[in-house]
Amino acid sequence: MSVIKVEHISKHFGNLKAVDDLSFEVQAGQVFGFLGQNGSGKSTTIRMLLSLIHPSSGRIEIFGQSIEKNREAILEQVGAIIERPDLYPYLSAKEHLQLFAKVRKQQISTNAIDETLVKVGLAHRSKDKVQTFSLGMKQRLGIAIALVHNPSLIILDEPTNGLDPQGIADIRQLIKQLAQEEGKTVFVSSHLLSEIEQVAHQILIIHQGKKMVEGVTRELLDPEKRIVQIKTMDDAGALQVIVAGSFSNYLLPRKEGIFLKIPTYEIPLLTESLIKAEVSLLGIETKNSLEDYFLQITSNA
Amino acid sequence: MKNYKIILLVGILFCTSFFMSSNAFSQNDPLIEKVAQKLALVNDYVAEGVMKTDVSFIKASLGKVKVYFKKPNLLKVKKEGGISLLPRGGVSLTINTLLNTKQYTTIAAGTQLLNGKNLNVIKLIPTDDNLDWVISTLWIDPIDALVYKTATTTKENGSYEITMQYGDYAKYGLASKIIFSFNTKDYKLPNGITLEFGDDDPTAKQKALKNKKGTIEITYKNYTINKGVPNSIF
Amino acid sequence: MWSLINVELYKIFRRPRTYIAFGAVAALIVVIQLGLKIDGNSYAAFLMKDINDTLTVDGKVLNGYLICYILLQLLLVHVPLLVALIAADMISGEANLGTLRLLFSTPYSRTSWMMAKFIAASVYTILLLIWLAFLALFVSMWVFGTDDLFLMKSNYVVLIQQQDVLWRYVGAFVFASFSLLTVTSLGFLMSSMAGNSIGPIVGTMSAIVFFTILSTLNIPLFTIIKPYLFTTHMNNWKEFFDIQVNANNEAIKGSILNIPKIKTSLSVLTLHIVLFVSASIMIIKKKDILS
Numbered sequence: 065m066s067v068i069k070v071e072h073i074s075k076h077f078g079n080l081k082a083v084d085d086l087s088f089e090v091q092a093g094q095v096f097g098f099l100g101q102n103g104s105g106k107s108t109t110i111r112m113l114l115s116l117i118h119p120s121s122g123r124i125e126i127f128g129q130s131i132e133k134n135r136e137a138i139l140e141q142v143g144a145i146i147e148r149p150d151l152y153p154y155l156s157a158k159e160h161l162q163l164f165a166k167v168r169k170q171q172i173s174t175n176a177i178d179e180t181l182v183k184v185g186l187a188h189r190s191k192d193k194v195q196t197f198s199l200g201m202k203q204r205l206g207i208a209i210a211l212v213h214n215p216s217l218i219i220l221d222e223p224t225n226g227l228d229p230q231g232i233a234d235i236r237q238l239i240k241q242l243a244q245e246e247g248k249t250v251f252v253s254s255h256l257l258s259e260i261e262q263v264a265h266q267i268l269i270i271h272q273g274k275k276m277v278e279g280v281t282r283e284l285l286d287p288e289k290r291i292v293q294i295k296t297m298d299d300a301g302a303l304q305v306i307v308a309g310s311f312s313n314y315l316l317p318r319k320e321g322i323f324l325k326i327p328t329y330e331i332p333l334l335t336e337s338l339i340k341a342e343v344s345l346l347g348i349e350t351k352n353s354l355e356d357y358f359l360q361i362t363s364n365a
Numbered sequence: 366m367k368n369y370k371i372i373l374l375v376g377i378l379f380c381t382s383f384f385m386s387s388n389a390f391s392q393n394d395p396l397i398e399k400v401a402q403k404l405a406l407v408n409d410y411v412a413e414g415v416m417k418t419d420v421s422f423i424k425a426s427l428g429k430v431k432v433y434f435k436k437p438n439l440l441k442v443k444k445e446g447g448i449s450l451l452p453r454g455g456v457s458l459t460i461n462t463l464l465n466t467k468q469y470t471t472i473a474a475g476t477q478l479l480n481g482k483n484l485n486v487i488k489l490i491p492t493d494d495n496l497d498w499v500i501s502t503l504w505i506d507p508i509d510a511l512v513y514k515t516a517t518t519t520k521e522n523g524s525y526e527i528t529m530q531y532g533d534y535a536k537y538g539l540a541s542k543i544i545f546s547f548n549t550k551d552y553k554l555p556n557g558i559t560l561e562f563g564d565d566d567p568t569a570k571q572k573a574l575k576n577k578k579g580t581i582e583i584t585y586k587n588y589t590i591n592k593g594v595p596n597s598i599f
Numbered sequence: 600m601w602s603l604i605n606v607e608l609y610k611i612f613r614r615p616r617t618y619i620a621f622g623a624v625a626a627l628i629v630v631i632q633l634g635l636k637i638d639g640n641s642y643a644a645f646l647m648k649d650i651n652d653t654l655t656v657d658g659k660v661l662n663g664y665l666i667c668y669i670l671l672q673l674l675l676v677h678v679p680l681l682v683a684l685i686a687a688d689m690i691s692g693e694a695n696l697g698t699l700r701l702l703f704s705t706p707y708s709r710t711s712w713m714m715a716k717f718i719a720a721s722v723y724t725i726l727l728l729i730w731l732a733f734l735a736l737f738v739s740m741w742v743f744g745t746d747d748l749f750l751m752k753s754n755y756v757v758l759i760q761q762q763d764v765l766w767r768y769v770g771a772f773v774f775a776s777f778s779l780l781t782v783t784s785l786g787f788l789m790s791s792m793a794g795n796s797i798g799p800i801v802g803t804m805s806a807i808v809f810f811t812i813l814s815t816l817n818i819p820l821f822t823i824i825k826p827y828l829f830t831t832h833m834n835n836w837k838e839f840f841d842i843q844v845n846a847n848n849e850a851i852k853g854s855i856l857n858i859p860k861i862k863t864s865l866s867v868l869t870l871h872i873v874l875f876v877s878a879s880i881m882i883i884k885k886k887d888i889l890s
Contacts, residue, residue: 421848422754423756424756426758426759426849443657446746448659449656450650579654
C-alpha cells in the first residue's frame with residue numbers, strides 16, 4: 065500500500081520552476097530517501113506534502129486521501145521537521161513538546177512526552193530553554209516534536225543537519241528503529257547520499273526540480289552495475305545506437321551528456337556498437353557508484 | 366496763591382469726607398434701616414437648598430447645597446460632596462452681607478413696578494473703600510420691608526443681579542429662592558489642550574451665541590437660624 | 600480551537616516582549632499621576648483660566664475621575680502603538696522565527712490558527728486595557744479621591760455628578776476595547792503580509808499615526824474623508840462623558856448626549872475589525888509558507 069502518492073506535481077514561483085512534473089510513491093513501512101542538492105526542490109516538495117505550499121499542478125495523496133481535501137485527517141497521522149529546526153527560544157524542550165502535544169486531537173500523556181525526549185537523547189536538557197541549545201540539539205528537539213504524537217508517517221527534511229558524527233549515527237539508528245520496530249513510514253531528505261544509502265529502502269534523486277533517478281537502494285548501489293558516461297561529438301547519433309542496441313533501459317535522465325547504469329559485462333558490447341555505428345567517440349568514462357553519479361549531476365548542472 | 370489752592374483743596378476733601386461719613390450714620394433711608402433691623406435678627410444660619418446652574422457653556426445638573434452665613438458678612442455655599450460653580454465673588458453679596466457692614470450711604474431713586482409689586486428703589490454707595498462693590502441698587506417692598514431684587518456692580522467681578530422670592534422665613538428677611546444673574550465671558554479651550562478633535566456639539570455652540578447671561582438659582586428648603594456656625598466653615 | 604487559543608496565549612505570555620507594554624503603561628501612568636499630584640493644581644488652574652473669569656469653582660476638581668480622563672486622553676493615542684508591538688508580530692514574528700510552518704503542519708486549518716491567534720492577541724489587548732483601567736481609574740481614585748467630574752471641553756464645560764461617572768467609564772473602556780481591537784486587527788492584517796515583524800509593527804504604527812493626524816487636522820479636504828477613518832472613531836469614547844440637558848439647561852443625570860454617534864463609531868470599528876481579520880485569513884489561506 066502506498067502511503068504517499070505524488071502525481072505530476074509542479075510548482076512555479078514566477079518564472080522559476082522549483083518542482084517540475086515530479087511523480088513518486090512511497091510504500092508503507094519504507095524508509096524513502098529523497099536526495100538532492102540544496103535548492104533542488106526537496107523542501108518545496110516536502111512543503112507540498114504537508115500542504116504548506118499549494119502545487120501549481122498535480123496531485124498528492126497521503127494515506128489514499130487528497131492532501132488538499134483531507135488535510136487535517138492526514139496531518140493528524142504525520143510528523144515532520146522541515147528544513148532548519150526553528151523553535152521558540154524562550155521555551156524549554158519539554159515545553160515545546162507539551163505545546164505541540166496540545167495541538168493534536170488525540171490525548172498525549174506526560175509519559176509519552178518524556179519517552180520522546182529520551183528517544184532523541186534530550187532527557188537531560190528537557191528543562192533548558194532552547195536559546196541555550198546547539199544546532200544539533202535543536203535538530204533533536206525538532207525530531208522529538210515530529211514524533212511526540214506517534215504518527216505513522218514521519219517526514220524528516222535534512223534531519224542530520226548540524227549534528228556531529230555521533231548524532232548522525234544516532235539519528236540513522238532512530239530512523240531504522242522507527243521503520244523496522246515500529247513499522248512507520250519514514251520520508252527522509254538529504255543532500256548527502258552517504259547518509260541515506262545506509263537506511264533508505266528506496267531512493268529518489270531530484271535535481272532542478274526534476275526526478276533524475278528513482279529505485280531500490282540495493283539495486284541502485286549494485287556493484288555489478290556501473291555508471292558510464294559516454295562523451296561524443298554526436299550525442300544524437302550515440303542515442304540512436306543505444307536505443308537500437310536495447311541499452312535504453314540503462315539510460316539515466318540527464319540534461320547534458322549521456323549516462324547509463326549498465327551491468328559491467330555489457331560495457332564492451334555498448335562500446336563495440338558505438339564504434340561500429342561510427343559515432344565519433346571522445347571517450348567512455350566509468351563511474352564507480354551512485355555517489356559519483358550524484359556528485360556528477362549535482363556539481364556541474 | 367499756590368498754598369491757598371492747596372489749602373482749599375484739602376479743605377474741600379475734608380469737608381466732603383466729613384459730610385459723607387456723617388451721612389452714613391445719620392441720613393440712611395428709613396426703609397433700609399427697617400430692612401437692616403429685620404436682618405439683624407439673624408446672627409447666623411445654615412440653609413439647605415438645591416442649586417441650579419444655568420450658564421450657556423456649562424452642563425450641570427441640579428445639586429444639593431448648604432449655605433452658611435455668619436454676621437457680619439461671612440457666607441459660604443457648599444455643594445454636598447461635589448463641585449460647585451458659583452458666580453465669581455457674587456454670592457457673598459447678599460442682602461445680609463451688603464447691609465450688615467453698615468458702611469454705605471443711601472440715595473432714594475423713586476419707585477418701580479416689579480412683578481406686580483410697587484417697590485422702592487434705593488441705591489447704596491459704600492463708604493469704605495475696602496469693600497469690593499461700587500454701587501448696589503435695591504428694590505424694596507415698603508410694606509413688608511423685603512428686598513426683592515438687587516443689582517450690584519463690583520470692583521473686580523462685574524455686575525450681578527440677584528432676584529429673591531420669599532416664603533416661610535420672610536420674617537427674618539431670608540429668601541426661599543435666590544437667583545443670581547451675571548454676565549458670562551467667552552469660554553474656549555484650544556483643541557490641542559482638550560484633545561478633542563471630533564465634531565463639536567452644535568447645540569452648545571448655538572446656545573453660547575444667543576445667551577451671554579448666566580444664572581445660578583438656589584431654592585432653599587429650610588433654614589436653621591441662630592444655632593451657631595463655626596468660623597472654620599468659611 | 601480552545602487548545603489553539605491556549606497555545607497562542609501561552610506563547611504570548613511566555614515572551615518577555617509582552618510585558619514591555621504592561622511596564623510602559625504603568626510607567627506612563629505613574630509618571631503622569633506623580634506630575635499631577637505635585638503640580639496638578641496649576642494645570643487645573645491653567646485649564647480653568649476662562650472659567651475663573653466668570654465663576655468660582657469650588658470642590659476637588661483634580662480628583663481621580665478627572666485624572667483618569669486626562670490619562671485616557673493621553674494614553675489612548677499611545678496604547679495602540681503598544682498593541683501593535685504584539686499584534687503585528689503574531690504571524691510575521693513566527694514566519695521570521697520559522698515556527699509558522701510547524702503550526703501550519705498540525706492537523707488544524709490555517710483559519711483555525713488565524714482565529715486562535717487573533718483571539719489571543721485580542722485577549723492580550725483587553726488585558727492591557729484592563730491593566731490601564733486599573734491604574735488610570737482605580738489607582739487614581741485611590742490616590743486622588745473621587746468627586747464630581749468637571750470636564751473642560753473645547754466649547755463648554757460638563758459637570759457630571761460623582762454617582763453618574765463610574766458607569767460612563769465602564770462604557771468608555773468597552774468602547775476603547777473596540778478601538779484597540781481595531782488596531783489589533785490592523786496589526787494582524789499587516790502581520791499576515793510580511794515575513795518579519797519589523798515591517799508590520801512599523802507599518803501599523805505609521806498607519807495609526809498617519810490616520811490620527813488626518814483625523815485631527817481641520818482641513819476641508821480631510822474633513823470629507825474623516826468619517827471613513829477608523830482613527831476618527833477611535834476617539835469617540837469621550838462621548839460617554841457628554842451629557843444631555845433639558846429645556847432649563849439642567850444636565851440630565853444618566854444621559855449621554857449623542858448615543859447615535861457612539862453606535863455609528865462602534866459599527867465602523869466592528870466593520871474594520873471584521874474586514875481586517877477576514878482579509879488576513881484570506882491572505883494566509885492562499886499563501887505558500889516558505890519561511
